[in-house]
Amino acid sequence: MTENRTSGLDRRAFVRLGVAGGAASLVAACGWDGGNALRPRLLDISRLNDWVGEKILFAPTRLARTYTAAERSAMLPGYFISNSLPTLATPSAWRLRVDGLVRQPLDLSLDDLMGMPRVTYTVKHHCVEGWSAIATWHGVPVSAVVRRCQPLDAARYIRFVSFDSDYSNGWDMASALHPQTILAYGLNDHPLPPAHGAPLRLYAPTKLGYKMTKYLVSLTFTDKRPGGYWEDQGYPWFGGI
């Protein structure tokens, strides 16, 4: 996972970091991770930990601590998996597709989303790598979109899909409906910058960063647990903190 400063969206620096990061993880992935015999067992235990995290430790109403704007971090790294910064050819044509096991499929423009209930909070971001940073996010709660699309009873998960290569995430419904889980279109009082997933990204202070899909294009409600870009490579699926 590469990173970059919020300020100065230097495309070359992004690419350079992307290549270096990719090579580094490839080399690291060649190291011993338990071998073919142990790796599946470790993943089994990881699923058990997902269950404990989701069913025992996660409280649907417990809110993450909020901070003041003055406590914002001077920098917030961002990353993407494409070879270059993912951008839209015609931003005005962008729509968020909401489909799957819903009574009312939706195609929402950015204006539609901005017209829905708005949440602003300043929270701490926790990366799986161990770093943290405080920032202010603006967006619409996923629960507001859920109310509008009316999922069927069979819908237990949401698959969040991006236009950043094949990056996607799967979420359990309780995490998605948490009051602090939002579709963010703003960062630190400004429109969401391309480095952080413009025009729309998933955000939740109750999850690790890799669970928060950037460059969103669709939400699909499903009855099967969707995989994800990092989750399919061995990172914990639940990713709740």
Next chain:
Amino acid sequence: MSDGPAPTAHTAPSTARAPVRRHHWIVRLTHWATLVLVSGMIASGLQIYEAYARFGNRGGPLFPSPFDGAQFPHWSRLGGWLAGALNWHFALMWPLVTVGLLYLGYLVKSGEWRALLFRPRDVRGAIDMTKYYLRLRPDHPPQGKHNPLQKLAYTSIYLLGALAVLTGLAIYKPVQLSWLTALFGGFQATRYWHFWIVWIFVAFTITHVILVFAVDPASFRAMLTGRYRGRFPSHD
């Protein structure tokens, strides 16, 4: 851990000593299981550390640490990459906590905690032992199974183990267990303590091994077989 010559009253001046039953199988099992599990926790922890090898919020001040940006040797790391190391770390935590609770349960049930727990009344004896080691008193103070400084060392290491688990939980779920994370000074501070506990534990282990072989090699065999043939008393 053991210490210097022990001229206590009830040490028989005999060369051929009868073996004394010293360590219950639960103690021996949990002792060696802890060695394996903590090694795995440290090795996967060093791999996890590499992903963000410093302590402090992004763009903010860092905690002082000589290991900033450090990459530990390949042989010392487990998991291959971050995800692999996380999966090892979060798998080994279960048996490690289980072994810890089994051991503590045994100590309580058997009453052996009395020989290990440092209590206020041991302060005096600890000062005497320190004087002895500093050559401020010529004779070795009388002791039971463990002298007060040993009790202090063991009690500290139990506390350290508990802190390792608690700081680990506080990093693992800093939102759901936010009260715990706040208790340790916040997410980055908790990472810092969790990391430093490792080096205290490593230092303890090195000292422990040196003392075992330098002072009381018979105690090593006792931890394997349960029977002790050495020159120190086995009971209080």
